[in-house]
Structure formats: structure tokens, C-alpha cells
Amino acid sequence: MASVRDLPNYASLPEAQTKAYAESLDSQDPLQHLRDEFIIPTIEDLQRDTISREGINKDSPKSIYLCGNSLGLQPRLTSERIRAYLDQWSTKGVFGHFKLLKESSELPPWVDIDDAAAAKMAGIVGAAPNEVAVMGTLTANLHLAMASFYRPTKERWKIILEGRAFPSDHYAVESQIRHHNFNVDDSMLLIEPDSAEHPTLSTEKILSIIDRHASTTALLLLPGIQYYTGQYFDIPLITAHAHSKGIMVGWDLAHAVGNVDVRLHDWNVDFAVWCNYKYMNSGPGAIAGMFVHEKHGKVDMEQLQSGQGGYRPRLTGWWGGDKSIRFKMANRFVPIPGAAGFQVSNPSALDLTSVLASLEIFHKTTMKDLRAKSIKLTGYLEYLLNQACSSLLSENEKDTSSIKSALPFSIITPTDPHFRGAQLSVRLSPDMLELVMVELEKHGVVVDERRPDVIRVAPTPLYNTFTDVWNFVHIFQDACSHAQTQLGDGRDPADVGKDGTLMRDTEDQKGWKEIK
Ligand SMILES: Cc1ncc(COP(=O)(O)O)c(C=O)c1O
Ligand SMILES: Nc1c(O)cccc1C(=O)C[C@H](N)C(=O)O
Known part of the structure; x- marks a missing residue:
């Protein structure tokens, strides 16, 4: 750091x-x-x-543009790479999915473009390449992550989040609780600031709320950096503390990715989600990101083959399935190990091209x-x-x-x-x-x-x-x-x-x- x-x-x-x-x-x-x-x-x-x-x-x-926390500026390279992507599409048509081009370091075949983006993104969030997927949108990824990591039981069903969470996160949590037929009022624990004058949250306060609700809490969801106050939370300390109480931990990194040097793998974070249109400069609503710690992305082939599961439950789609059999259309889901196994649909190559162009600049430093x-x-x-x-x-x-x-x-x-x-x-x-x-x-x-x-x-x-x-x-x-x-x-x-x-x-x- x-x-x-x-x-x-x-x-x-x-x-x-x-x-x-x-x-x-x-x-x-x-x-x-x-x-x-x-x-x-x-x-x-x-x-x-x-x-x-x-x-x-x-x-x-x-202009004096100080708004990269909302929408990052456009890299010069973006239009060049998007123009090339359009040429790849116009000259190759459907073969663009698989054809290896001479320019493939910049224009991977679309069937591999998600891997190329994940590999380039991993270092930005302190992850191994297989712990990252560039996919979906932030809120949709949060739902996918919660579908897998929020598995409430009668004993542990609560979610701790901040009282002033970004509305989309609040709604996502609320709807997940309802989806599992729990009562929002006694399931959603909102950490409120001490006063309106000081709207930040002390680490002590977060830890004490975790302690108070330790035995009944299933998930802790916090932002790496709070969108309103700009506060950067102590991710490793809070994560370790929640883990010591048996609580899953997810982070919304919308305002942290490309801004601070997070180390998601080393900090043992369970999952994280982010968007790529702020400090990541990939354009409004650009395709987003998801981190799944390697310990949660494992696939046990023996168990899977004997029909006993063998992987973390999730909402699935064909793009999360093993590439080598993906096009065999056998209707037997074998997840790709790691975060890629949480992908659902084939991603927008146009969007990924924009993320890749931005990542080229990040890789100059x-x-x-x-x-x-x-x-x-x-x-x-x-x-x-x-x-x-x-x-x-x-x-x-x-x-x-x-x-x-x-x-x-x-x-x-x-x-x-x-x-x-x-x-x-x-x-x-x-x-x-x-x-x-x-x-x-x-x-x-x-x-x-x-x-x-x-x-x-x-x-x-x-x-x-x-x-x-x-x-x-x-x-x-x-x-x-x-x-x-x-x-x-x-x-x-x-x-x-x-x-x-x-x-x-x-x-x-x-x-x-x-x-x-
Ligand atoms: C902290 C935070 N969470 C969630 C969102 C919503 O993201 P999206 O609309 O990309 O799902 C944003 C920004 O819009 C945000 O700043
Ligand atoms: N996505 C946005 C939009 O379409 C209009 C206005 C703002 C946004 C944002 O992304 C807000 C952003 N999360 C923020 O904290 O500023």
C-alpha cells in the first residue's frame, strides 16, 4: 500500500x-x-x-475537471480501440468470436475478451486473475454475489450495512431479504453516523455493531469508500473482525477501484463488486466488475460428477460454464473455477473494449x-x-x-x-x-x-x-x-x-x- x-x-x-x-x-x-x-x-x-x-x-x-468520482474522463485510446473493434466486427462478422487476429494483444477474439479484461483488471484490485470477472453492472453483480453469499438461516439472517448507503445498495439488500421471506425491519441493520455534522463512521462503531449482532448476522456489506463522505474504511481490519464472528463480508468498491490500492486477496475479502465508469474511466454505465476470493471459487469435480454440488451455489448462465464444453450444448453446468464461474451472459465486447483501453493506461503505471x-x-x-x-x-x-x-x-x-x-x-x-x-x-x-x-x-x-x-x-x-x-x-x-x-x-x- x-x-x-x-x-x-x-x-x-x-x-x-x-x-x-x-x-x-x-x-x-x-x-x-x-x-x-x-x-x-x-x-x-x-x-x-x-x-x-x-x-x-x-x-x-x-475545464478543471474534478469529477472522476462520478464519471471519469475519456482516454484518447478509447475511440481508437473501439474503431478497431468495429472493424473486427465489420470485417469478420461472426468469425470475430473465435478468429485469432495478428492484433490479438489489443483485439482478442470475443470469446476470450472477458479473460483478457479480468487478467488486466486483477492487479488494480489486488487479486489473482481468476478471482476477477469483468461483467454485468454493479447492482446486478451485487445481486448475483448476494445470491451466492447471503444464505440466511433461522439462526443467522441479518445483513449489516450503513444507514446512508448508496440507494442502489440499500434497495438490493432490502429486496434480497424480502426474496428470502425475512422481515426487513429486523433483518437490515443500519449503521448510522453519530451526528449529521460528522457523517463518517468510526471503525470502533462498526466493530461494536458487528459484536452486538454477531450470532444472528449472515452478511456484512460496506463500501470501500463511502460515496458521500469520501471515507475509506479499514477493509482488512473490518473483514477480519467479521470473519472471526462467522460473518461473510462483501465490499462495494464503486468509489475505491482505481482510486486506492486495495488488496482484496490478501485482505481475505469474500466478494466485492464495482463499476468501471468512475476512476476506471470506461464510460457511462460501462461493464462492471466482481471479485470472488479463490477459496469460494473452487470446483470439486468428483462431487460435481456424483451430483453432490461441488461448487458454491449461485445463479448461473452459460458464460459461467467451462469453456471447453460451453458450445457442446449438453445442459450440464460445470462452472469455470474462480470469479469467471459467476458470469451469466456473454458480455458486450464493445464495453469490454472500452474497459481494456482504459486498463492499458493504468498499466503504464x-x-x-x-x-x-x-x-x-x-x-x-x-x-x-x-x-x-x-x-x-x-x-x-x-x-x-x-x-x-x-x-x-x-x-x-x-x-x-x-x-x-x-x-x-x-x-x-x-x-x-x-x-x-x-x-x-x-x-x-x-x-x-x-x-x-x-x-x-x-x-x-x-x-x-x-x-x-x-x-x-x-x-x-x-x-x-x-x-x-x-x-x-x-x-x-x-x-x-x-x-x-x-x-x-x-x-x-x-x-x-x-x-x-
Ligand atoms: C456506491 C455505489 N453503489 C452503487 C452504485 C450504482 O451502480 P450501478 O448503477 O452501476 O449499478 C453507485 C453509482 O451509481 C455507487 O456509487
Ligand atoms: N450513473 C450516474 C448517472 O447515470 C447519473 C448521475 C450520477 C450517476 C452516478 O454514477 C452517481 C455515482 N454513483 C456517484 O456517487 O456520483
């Missing part, structure tokens, strides 16, 4: 606040060349309502190096935000004991880099969100808002720079100061339009609100 020991103490360096310092960090960044692998939308790209590049201003500055840069980048963001926050307080406010209530914003993500990934979640003072977002958008800054008061800012080490972070904080500081002035003016923020001026119930305003 990447270490935080190399994190500079920015606060002790007077020059750290200057743009020249941010630029010097970029010039020393060993991963700086990777930014060129991505298409960064220009400010004009984002603001015009067409995609055509005809007649556009090529000199328009690039390592997760360890990306994480090392990420710790510095996010640490720098935190440092500059703290500086900006105190400079937005009036001298009067700085002197008072009520400094906390006067702060224009606070960071709700843990301050310890061990407990966060790239993302910082920033909670703004009441009513500021809309006003700040308008200003950020005007200046080509892309972050993500969670109403009523949080923005999530995620510098992504593959393509963001220290200068991006510096520029963002300066624009953000101005946006906060602008919002403070507007609110101080006694204007209702609901009446403030796209350009920050007052607007009342115009069509334009409605349209803008819908887009948000």
Missing part, C-alpha cells in the same frame, strides 16, 4: 500557497505525462449545447504510484481549502469563540489520508450551494453537488494536476465570497439565476434547475 510518510507538510512551507509552487509540484510529478492520455473537455466544450467540434475555438482553456500521487494531490487540496476557509472569515469572526458557526465551509471527509481516497466532500454554510455552483460552472470547474449543502471534489491522479487544484481553490474561494456577499445582501438564493443575477420564475431558470 502507498505510504503517507512522503506527504509534504504544506503548512510549514510559506511558498505552498503560490501558484508557482503548484506548478513546481507538477513539473516534479513522475506521472504528469499520463494527463495527455485523456481528453479534457474545454470550458467551451462544456458550455455549448452541441458535440460537433466544427468551428470551435481550439484555444478555449481546459501502478496503483501504488497513483495512490502516492493521490495522497499528495488531495493533501494539497485540503491544505489550500483550509487556507481559503480561514481567509474567508472576517477578522472579527476569527476573534470570536463562535468561529465554527461562521465558517463558510468545512471538510467532512476524514483528515487522515489513510481513511480517504482522492475525494474531499465539502459542506457549505446554509444556502450557499446553488450560488457557489453557478460561479464554479461559469469558470469551467466541474465538481459534483449533493444537495442541500455538499460538493464533492475529486482530484484524480491520472489526469489532474496540482495546478488544477490551485486554480479550483482560488475560483472556489471567490465563489464563496461572492455567495457570502449575495446572501449578506438579503437575497433569496432560490431567486438567483445561472449568471448569479436575480431571476424569478423564468423559463431559463427552470431549465437550468432541471439540468442540475
Whole structure:
């Protein structure tokens, strides 16, 4: 795992606040060349309502894209590889499934393209290639995993998850409980934060809830990184603790994969699921991923042949079946050992091509190096935000004991880099969100808002720079100061339009609100 020991103490360096310092960090960044692998939308790209590049201003500055936690940017290679995939299809037709091409390292026959993706993905999540399948979608994979790993009994039937889980995970768990005819109210154990002000969950709290419900809990499901707070959970410790109580453990890695250097095999995780459209940069809704620890993927041929099972029960489809007999159409399911045996359908080769293109870029570096840069980048963001926050307080406010209530914003993500990934979640003072977002958008800054008061800012080490972070904080500081002035003016923020001026119930305003 990447270490935080190399994190500079920015606060002790007077020059750290200057743009020249941010630029010097970029010039020393060993991963700086990777930014060129991505298409960064220009400010004009984002603001015009067409995609055509005809007649556009090529000199328009690039946006400051800090939203890789929601949708990662497009690698340049993606269109090249997808074009080649289209040629593979147009020139080979159905033979594209099996024909070995001279270009096969980039364009495997489609019948093997899932294996190629799993092999390239494995290192990203610290797994052996046979512990990973690139398949399905996150929520569908979560259902498939729970069908196999959530086997409730009268004695053990509960599922522990967080109270503020991403809605899809909450619904999936709820429906699995109902599917097994258990009562949701006494089966779904929700870990709630201590207070709305501090929405993170301490490891101690998680462990104590595990302890309290140890004998009746079947499954623990948590996110590697929490989508709202950006908190990175202690996966190895929590997993080991739950295991010591006989509980199965699954992790939703939507916000962790490609962000932090997880070691799923060594941490003995039972299963994990993730999507590939955030830090994995494979495109909106791209095919997802699933990890099944090798201990659960074994196939005992003797038992299987004698009709006694021989493999972990699961929901099956032909693509999880042994390749050597798959096309014999014998209707006797023999699972592929490992995660591939959990596949159901033949996967979209178009989608896998996009994942493979993105993985080519990941393979130009390592997760360890990306994480090392990420710790510095996010640490720098935190440092500059703290500086900006105190400079937005009036001298009067700085002197008072009520400094906390006067702060224009606070960071709700843990301050310890061990407990966060790239993302910082920033909670703004009441009513500021809309006003700040308008200003950020005007200046080509892309972050993500969670109403009523949080923005999530995620510098992504593959393509963001220290200068991006510096520029963002300066624009953000101005946006906060602008919002403070507007609110101080006694204007209702609901009446403030796209350009920050007052607007009342115009069509334009409605349209803008819908887009948000
Ligand atoms: C933590 C988390 N879980 C689940 C989902 C849903 O994923 P999908 O729609 O790809 O199934 C997302 C993102 O949309 C997410 O962030
Ligand atoms: N998939 C999304 C979509 O189609 C629209 C808006 C947002 C999304 C997301 O993926 C949200 C994402 N899970 C997040 O935490 O930001």
C-alpha cells in the first residue's frame, strides 16, 4: 500500500500557497505525462449545447475537471480501440468470436475478451486473475454475489450495512431479504453516523455493531469508500473482525477501484463488486466488475460428477460454464473455477473494449504510484481549502469563540489520508450551494453537488494536476465570497439565476434547475 510518510507538510512551507509552487509540484510529478492520455473537455466544450467540434475555438482553456468520482474522463485510446473493434466486427462478422487476429494483444477474439479484461483488471484490485470477472453492472453483480453469499438461516439472517448507503445498495439488500421471506425491519441493520455534522463512521462503531449482532448476522456489506463522505474504511481490519464472528463480508468498491490500492486477496475479502465508469474511466454505465476470493471459487469435480454440488451455489448462465464444453450444448453446468464461474451472459465486447483501453493506461503505471500521487494531490487540496476557509472569515469572526458557526465551509471527509481516497466532500454554510455552483460552472470547474449543502471534489491522479487544484481553490474561494456577499445582501438564493443575477420564475431558470 502507498505510504503517507512522503506527504509534504504544506503548512510549514510559506511558498505552498503560490501558484508557482503548484506548478513546481507538477513539473516534479513522475506521472504528469499520463494527463495527455485523456481528453479534457474545454470550458467551451462544456458550455455549448452541441458535440460537433466544427468551428470551435481550439484555444478555449481546459475545464478543471474534478469529477472522476462520478464519471471519469475519456482516454484518447478509447475511440481508437473501439474503431478497431468495429472493424473486427465489420470485417469478420461472426468469425470475430473465435478468429485469432495478428492484433490479438489489443483485439482478442470475443470469446476470450472477458479473460483478457479480468487478467488486466486483477492487479488494480489486488487479486489473482481468476478471482476477477469483468461483467454485468454493479447492482446486478451485487445481486448475483448476494445470491451466492447471503444464505440466511433461522439462526443467522441479518445483513449489516450503513444507514446512508448508496440507494442502489440499500434497495438490493432490502429486496434480497424480502426474496428470502425475512422481515426487513429486523433483518437490515443500519449503521448510522453519530451526528449529521460528522457523517463518517468510526471503525470502533462498526466493530461494536458487528459484536452486538454477531450470532444472528449472515452478511456484512460496506463500501470501500463511502460515496458521500469520501471515507475509506479499514477493509482488512473490518473483514477480519467479521470473519472471526462467522460473518461473510462483501465490499462495494464503486468509489475505491482505481482510486486506492486495495488488496482484496490478501485482505481475505469474500466478494466485492464495482463499476468501471468512475476512476476506471470506461464510460457511462460501462461493464462492471466482481471479485470472488479463490477459496469460494473452487470446483470439486468428483462431487460435481456424483451430483453432490461441488461448487458454491449461485445463479448461473452459460458464460459461467467451462469453456471447453460451453458450445457442446449438453445442459450440464460445470462452472469455470474462480470469479469467471459467476458470469451469466456473454458480455458486450464493445464495453469490454472500452474497459481494456482504459486498463492499458493504468498499466503504464501502478496503483501504488497513483495512490502516492493521490495522497499528495488531495493533501494539497485540503491544505489550500483550509487556507481559503480561514481567509474567508472576517477578522472579527476569527476573534470570536463562535468561529465554527461562521465558517463558510468545512471538510467532512476524514483528515487522515489513510481513511480517504482522492475525494474531499465539502459542506457549505446554509444556502450557499446553488450560488457557489453557478460561479464554479461559469469558470469551467466541474465538481459534483449533493444537495442541500455538499460538493464533492475529486482530484484524480491520472489526469489532474496540482495546478488544477490551485486554480479550483482560488475560483472556489471567490465563489464563496461572492455567495457570502449575495446572501449578506438579503437575497433569496432560490431567486438567483445561472449568471448569479436575480431571476424569478423564468423559463431559463427552470431549465437550468432541471439540468442540475
Ligand atoms: C456506491 C455505489 N453503489 C452503487 C452504485 C450504482 O451502480 P450501478 O448503477 O452501476 O449499478 C453507485 C453509482 O451509481 C455507487 O456509487
Ligand atoms: N450513473 C450516474 C448517472 O447515470 C447519473 C448521475 C450520477 C450517476 C452516478 O454514477 C452517481 C455515482 N454513483 C456517484 O456517487 O456520483
